[in-house]
Amino acid sequence: MPEASNLIARQPICNKQLKVVAFELLYRMQSGGGNHAVVDDADGATIDVLLSAFNDLSIDDVVGKKKAFVNFTSNILLAQLPPISPKQLVIELLEDQEITPALLKTLGRLRKQGYKIALDDFCLTKETISLLDYADIIKLDVLDVAPESWAAYIPKLKDRGITFLAEKVETYDVFEQCCELGFDLFQGYFFAKPKVITGKRISNNEITILSLLTKLNAKDINISEVTNLISHDANLSYNLLRTINSGLFNLPSKVDSIKHAITMLGLTHLKSWISFLALSSLDNKPQVLTELAMVRAKMCEELGKTITRRASADDYFTIGMLSLIDAFFDMPMDELVKKLSLSDTMKNALLKREGEMGSALDCVINYQNGTWDNVTNTPLIDSGKLSNEAISRAYLNSVKWAEENSNIH
Secondary structure: OOOEEEEEEEEEEEEOOOOOEEEEEEEEEEEOOOOOEOOHHHHHHHHHHHHHHHHHHHHHHHHOOOEEEEEHHHHHHOOOOOOOOOOOEEEOOOOOOOHHHHHHHHHHHHOOOOEEEEOOOOOOOOOOOOHHHHHOOOEEEOOOOHHHHHHHHHHHHHHHOEEEEEOOOOHHHHHHHHHHOOOOOOOOOOOOOOOOOOOOOHHHHHHHHHHHHHOOOOOOHHHHHOOOOOOHHHHHHHHHHHHOOOOOOOOOOOOOOOOHHHHOOHHHHHHHHHHHHHOOOOOOOOHHHHHHHHHHHHHHHHHHHHHHHHOHHHHHEEEHOOHHHHHHOOHHHHHHHOOOOOOOOHHHHHHHOOOOHHHHHHHHHHHHHHOHHHHHHHHHOOOOOHHHHHHHHHHHHHHHHHHHHOOOO
């Protein structure tokens, strides 16, 4: 029987400027003999998150220098908390805990030690009102509770130093509404979806990038045209040369021109990085979208290597990156795919999640979202091409890689 393998992912928490300030850690224990997720008790889940993130792994590899939000039960808090620095950890009290004098005393002690206390899926009742004296952050599920229902309470509680976090924010409209109401932090993948703009026109910046992506994905790549397009974009040229001359490529000498770079490394080797840097150079796109794209592209590449048994899987990297192109351009995916010279395999993977590449992309998206059942039920596991362990390892490697290279773009 295969050994059990655990899945741990992170979900970004952003401020109003869409800068990532923390991550919530999502966790699931996997059954050893099947593809179905095992839902353990909440106490066990918390312990497993702490052991996985702070002992088995380096927490810096999982969240970088940002804080980790971790769900806690009252039982775990009343027991001895592991020696984790308050600089790294935000204690997120689950919403269904019995409120006792012992719990309140413990929350007060933890706050004095420097820990931030977040109240998950908070609902204001006669029983829960006592928690407000110990709370630093209130999390509201805006799919479950209309954010405007808190309009009268938010200013008063913010005056007491409480920060409001809206979770499960799925659209820009909800994000903007929550901003107006006084929310400071946001959780959800609204930033990874197109922002609906009526009558949107493609800007000159977008036209240039779209043209470059089209030429890069053409069957017969014209190296001169690609070189010319990159060279005429000062920002893209600078970032590409900076990336090539970083430790990422381990070159023996400095590369000082786009033509030199393509001649030395080959366009096939550079294509994925050029595409990625081109997208990240688009105007008015939040950093969090670029970071999500980095992890997604790299994880697709990691899975592609395992699936195909090849040393490189640039096409998988590209498909992961292009899966967010609608959010980068604020246009429908099917409309953008028509403009790109993609193979039928890549088109079907992007639009229909067909083929091994499409299944890998679907697996990666579900992993990032923490929808574990969809991860473990992928046909790639049933066929023996992937394992839970390989998927988890690919994710953690991709997060680490993205953290190490986040300053390049």
